Amino acid sequence: MTDALNRRELLRRAAAGGAFLTVPGVLAACGGSSNKSAGATSGESKTLAKTLRFSNWTLYIDVNEKTKSHPTLDAFKKKTGTTVQYTEDINDNASYFGKIQGPLSRGQSIDRDIIVMTDNSRYPSLLIKKGWLEKLDKSAIPNIANLEPALQHPNWDPNRDYSLPWQSGMTGIAYNDKLTDPVLSMDDLLDNPKLKGKITLLNEMGDTLALVMLANGDDPAHVTDATFDKAIKRIKGAVDSGQVRQFTGNDYSGPLSKGDLSACMAWSGDVVQLQADNKHLHWNLPDTGGDIWTDNMLIPKGGNVYTASVYMNYVFDPKVAALIEDYVNYICPVKGAKAALQKIDPAVAKNTLIFPTQKMLDNVHIFDAAALNNQKYLTTWQNLISG
Amino acid sequence: MGFLHRHRNLTPYLLLGPGLLYLAIFFVVPLGFLAYQSLESGNFDVGYSFTWAWGNYWDAIQNYRGHFIRSLEYAGIATILALVFAYPLAYWIAFRGGRWKNLLLLFIVAPFFVTYLIRTLAWETILADQGPVVSVLRDVGILGHDGRLLATSTAVVAGITYNFFPFMALPLYVSLEQIDERLIEAAQDLYASKWKAFLRITLPLSLPGVVAGTLLTFIPAAGDFINAQLLGSPQNHMIGNVIQSKFLELTDYPAAAAMSFVLMAAILLMVAIYARAVGTEKLTG
Amino acid sequence: MTTAAAAEQQRPGSSALASAWAFVKHHVLTVYALLAFIYLMLPIGIVIAFSFNNPKGRFNYVWSGFTLDNWKNWDGVPGLRSAMVLSLEIALIASLIATALGTLIALALVRYGFRGRGVTNLLIFLPLSTPEIVLGASLLTLFLNLTIVFGFWTILIAHVMFCISFAVVTVKARLIGFDRHLEEAAMDLGANEWATFRKVTLPLIAPALLAALLLCFAISIDDFVVTYFNAGPRTTFPLFVWGAARVGAPPQVNVIGTAIFSVAVIGMVTNVLVQMRRERSTANA
Numbered sequence: 001m002t003d004a005l006n007r008r009e010l011l012r013r014a015a016a017g018g019a020f021l022t023v024p025g026v027l028a029a030c031g032g033s034s035n036k037s038a039g040a041t042s043g044e045s046k047t048l049a050k051t052l053r054f055s056n057w058t059l060y061i062d063v064n065e066k067t068k069s070h071p072t073l074d075a076f077k078k079k080t081g082t083t084v085q086y087t088e089d090i091n092d093n094a095s096y097f098g099k100i101q102g103p104l105s106r107g108q109s110i111d112r113d114i115i116v117m118t119d120n121s122r123y124p125s126l127l128i129k130k131g132w133l134e135k136l137d138k139s140a141i142p143n144i145a146n147l148e149p150a151l152q153h154p155n156w157d158p159n160r161d162y163s164l165p166w167q168s169g170m171t172g173i174a175y176n177d178k179l180t181d182p183v184l185s186m187d188d189l190l191d192n193p194k195l196k197g198k199i200t201l202l203n204e205m206g207d208t209l210a211l212v213m214l215a216n217g218d219d220p221a222h223v224t225d226a227t228f229d230k231a232i233k234r235i236k237g238a239v240d241s242g243q244v245r246q247f248t249g250n251d252y253s254g255p256l257s258k259g260d261l262s263a264c265m266a267w268s269g270d271v272v273q274l275q276a277d278n279k280h281l282h283w284n285l286p287d288t289g290g291d292i293w294t295d296n297m298l299i300p301k302g303g304n305v306y307t308a309s310v311y312m313n314y315v316f317d318p319k320v321a322a323l324i325e326d327y328v329n330y331i332c333p334v335k336g337a338k339a340a341l342q343k344i345d346p347a348v349a350k351n352t353l354i355f356p357t358q359k360m361l362d363n364v365h366i367f368d369a370a371a372l373n374n375q376k377y378l379t380t381w382q383n384l385i386s387g
Numbered sequence: 388m389g390f391l392h393r394h395r396n397l398t399p400y401l402l403l404g405p406g407l408l409y410l411a412i413f414f415v416v417p418l419g420f421l422a423y424q425s426l427e428s429g430n431f432d433v434g435y436s437f438t439w440a441w442g443n444y445w446d447a448i449q450n451y452r453g454h455f456i457r458s459l460e461y462a463g464i465a466t467i468l469a470l471v472f473a474y475p476l477a478y479w480i481a482f483r484g485g486r487w488k489n490l491l492l493l494f495i496v497a498p499f500f501v502t503y504l505i506r507t508l509a510w511e512t513i514l515a516d517q518g519p520v521v522s523v524l525r526d527v528g529i530l531g532h533d534g535r536l537l538a539t540s541t542a543v544v545a546g547i548t549y550n551f552f553p554f555m556a557l558p559l560y561v562s563l564e565q566i567d568e569r570l571i572e573a574a575q576d577l578y579a580s581k582w583k584a585f586l587r588i589t590l591p592l593s594l595p596g597v598v599a600g601t602l603l604t605f606i607p608a609a610g611d612f613i614n615a616q617l618l619g620s621p622q623n624h625m626i627g628n629v630i631q632s633k634f635l636e637l638t639d640y641p642a643a644a645a646m647s648f649v650l651m652a653a654i655l656l657m658v659a660i661y662a663r664a665v666g667t668e669k670l671t672g
Numbered sequence: 673m674t675t676a677a678a679a680e681q682q683r684p685g686s687s688a689l690a691s692a693w694a695f696v697k698h699h700v701l702t703v704y705a706l707l708a709f710i711y712l713m714l715p716i717g718i719v720i721a722f723s724f725n726n727p728k729g730r731f732n733y734v735w736s737g738f739t740l741d742n743w744k745n746w747d748g749v750p751g752l753r754s755a756m757v758l759s760l761e762i763a764l765i766a767s768l769i770a771t772a773l774g775t776l777i778a779l780a781l782v783r784y785g786f787r788g789r790g791v792t793n794l795l796i797f798l799p800l801s802t803p804e805i806v807l808g809a810s811l812l813t814l815f816l817n818l819t820i821v822f823g824f825w826t827i828l829i830a831h832v833m834f835c836i837s838f839a840v841v842t843v844k845a846r847l848i849g850f851d852r853h854l855e856e857a858a859m860d861l862g863a864n865e866w867a868t869f870r871k872v873t874l875p876l877i878a879p880a881l882l883a884a885l886l887l888c889f890a891i892s893i894d895d896f897v898v899t900y901f902n903a904g905p906r907t908t909f910p911l912f913v914w915g916a917a918r919v920g921a922p923p924q925v926n927v928i929g930t931a932i933f934s935v936a937v938i939g940m941v942t943n944v945l946v947q948m949r950r951e952r953s954t955a956n957a
Binding site: 398399400402403405406407409410411413414415416417418420421472473475476478479480483486487488489490491492493494495496497498499500501502503504505506508509510512513549552553554557558560561562564565592595596598599600602603606607609610612627630631634635640643644647650651654655658 | 701702704705708709711712713714715716718719733773774776777779780783784785786792794795797798799800801802803804805806807809810811813814829830832833836838840841842843844845846848849850876879880882883884886887889890891893894896909910913914917921925926929930932933936937940941943944947948
């Protein structure tokens with residue numbers, strides 16, 4: 001927090017966070033005593049900081065098991081002199097937001113330059129709405145031209161002013177061919193009596209509602225009360241009849257591979273891994289369409305914009321992206337990484353769940369971010385999945 | 388140590404001082420923040436402000452009454468099951484454990500070393516639909532031919548019982564281990580059968596442990612959310628799940644806070660009734 | 673003929689059955705204990721088994737082949753070892769502090785009359801009943817207000833806070849029913865209060881202290897929610913596993929979890945064996 005806060009701004013921010021105003025709290029917000037913001041904010045300085053503080057999800061970057069290091073981060077240091085202080089402390093979007101909204105709502109920095117959050121949750125758009133993100137320094141990111149076209153204009157950040165994808169994933173239907181005939185549509189998943197009690201849906205509203213709306217013939221990118229209610233009604237019917245066993249996060253992966261589930265809504269990246277040990281598992285986009293979500297690099301308020309932007313530029317170099325992709329195996333947002341990967345690891349390059357075909361990309365949609373932040377919709381959804 | 392002798396009245400306060408001061412700072416003050424939050428209104432976008440919003444409490448009770456009751460039910464059943472399963476085990480360790488007692492206690496808490504998620508995944512393997520346990524239960528007829536254990540209220544209660552087992556077993560052990568075996572021998576010398584000696588001597592003397600174990604199991608179990616989330620279907624969710632989602636997904640902090648206080652009040656009410664039913668201070672301290 | 677004589681006459685024919693029944697009755701408790709331990713350790717068995725698994729993908733759900741690689745390469749996952757080390761450190765220190773503070777409070781509650789007994793009991797039970805999510809978030813608010821840097825110390829403070837109650841209730845179960853006559857006898861024989869406490873009271877409540885320590889250790893090493901909110905940039909073992917589970921917790925997680933437990937078991941077994949040898953040598957001497 002390097003900008004001086006005038007009293008009105010301070011009170012507004014404190015009220016927004018519902019925080020107890022105490023003398024230490026006020027001093028902290030004003031003086032930033034324990035908050036080491038690494039330097040200047042938007043565009044004020046073009047010098048690289050010594051350290052880049054990068055918070056990411058666990059096991060989500062390339063690893064060299066022998067040296068226990070992250071080769072791309074080491075190479076970044078060699079290239080620019082900046083050490084990346086990499087912490088894997090993001091486990092879940094909601095919990096992470098719950099943790100950082102405390103300091104951010106008081107105008108304190110969270111001591112990070114880059115954080116990564118998923119856009120099938122409400123949090124990236126909520127962060128933008130609350131003004132808790134810094135804008136990227138695009139002049140430092142010429143490689144932004146390498147961004148896959150399908151990901152260039154998400155409805156929550158149409159010009160990519162605040163975010164750049166780290167990895168993506170698709171949501172579709174997985175099924176076990178030993179236990180069921182191919183399940184290729186949401187209609188089949190929700191209505192087929194042979195699947196009763198053997199399917200799960202995702203607890204992420206953005207994912208499940210998107211797929212159900214598409215199956216209803218509605219557009220998930222523009223949610224209205226009518227289309228929302230229709231989708232909810234359909235899902236509720238499936239829950240009440242016992243068709244839906246549970247709403248899960250990615251904990252469907254255990255039951256799916258063990259045969260407790262015949263089919264479920266699943267993320268592409270998980271099934272890539274599960275298939276290696278269970279050849280009977282298959283994943284497809286529903287015939288009516290699936291959705292694509294992205295884990296995005298964001299710069300929280302107080303982060304060093306220039307250094308973060310330089311790093312983002314670095315990972316958008318196809319060669320670097322290929323190295324990261326070879327390990328992470330979700331969907332790479334960088335054009336040209338596939339070509340670079342052909343030389344290193346052709347098996348990964350050929351996998352359509354990691355480098356989807358154009359046909360697949362045409363069949364995925366992004367959920368309406370405004371709907372994700374609609375309190376009424378959220379409450380209805382939570383009541384649905386929590387009985 | 389004449390100081391303590393002369394200032395006898397001070398001793399309890401000196402003993403209580405450090406611990407209670409610690410709790411006052413690091414629990415009561417945060418609880419104060421929570422109470423303040425529970426009386427706020429507004430929403431996350433424009434911010435919350437303190438408005439003595441007692442309506443939050445009323446809404447919590449009205450809208451989620453079923454979840455509160457279900458939570459107390461599941462926690463209650465799990466506590467009784469834990470008591471029934473843990474008592475004989477604690478008894479055996481206390482009276483037959485010999486020099487291996489401490490090692491055996493270690494085995495009781497062993498599951499906690501591998502973290503909740505890993506041990507729940509292990510249980511999901513054991514209780515899998517295609518696994519041995521469910522197959523046997525289906526053959527024997529306890530489960531329907533398409534029945535399952537996972538994603539049911541049975542799994543949730545079983546999960547709570549398992550995960551809170553040490554909280555029941557260790558206090559039971561602590562109380563049982565103190566019993567002088569010669570009392571039991573004396574009773575038997577006086578022609579009491581083994582069973583009668585147990586009912587008349589051992590059980591009453593172990594009641595402080597029973598009370599302690601019951602409280603340490605029931606109270607936290609009522610607020611649990613994770614067992615319902617991983618092992619239950621939507622119809623099995625507890626109030627802990629609702630509080631979790633109100634806080635994290637809906638960012639409705641006043642609602643989450645109010646709900647938490649309603650839960651705490653409900654739990655404490657049950658504890659008060661229980662303490663009265665169990666009886667004197669000799670048992671509850 | 674008296675009934676005893678009649679019973680004597682009956683014995684020869686049914687003696688085999690009677691002695692078999694007596695055998696079962698005597699050992700039923702042991703059999704039960706064995707079954708109970710199997711129940712407790714069954715998930716651990718699965719965890720240990722899967723630590724030898726060789727999955728081709730990232731997830732460790734399906735058996736794909738035996739390997740010793742995970743054990744040989746136990747340290748191969750960056751961040752896992754430091755997470756476990758932090759968890760152990762915190763658990764050890766937190767359980768010691770919590771047990772110490774809790775024991776003092778328990779002593780005061782059981783042995784002294786004082787005003788504020790009800791408030792004290794409330795203060796002990798409230799943390800147990802507070803849902804973890806709001807407890808963690810409120811503590812976070814406190815730390816933010818005090819501008820304390822998040823990390824080791826905030827985690828430690830949080831863990832001591834929620835462990836104290838468990839220690840109090842566990843030790844209390846022992847103190848209720850404690851025979852004060854032993855202490856009185858010691859004092860009659862000239863020992864002052866402190867010496868009595870050290871030489872008479874403490875050894876007698878030692879099993880309760882150990883039980884409280886184990887319980888607090890287990891709770892601390894397994895805690896997720898409160899830790900998550902107050903850990904700042906640090907990662908404990910449960911936090912690491914939680915995050916890793918999203919993309920597939922590697923088998924090394926199983927290795928480290930069971931290794932820690934095994935080390936504790938070996939430590940305790942060694943302790944017992946050393947004691948046994950010592951006793952044998954003093955007996956022979």
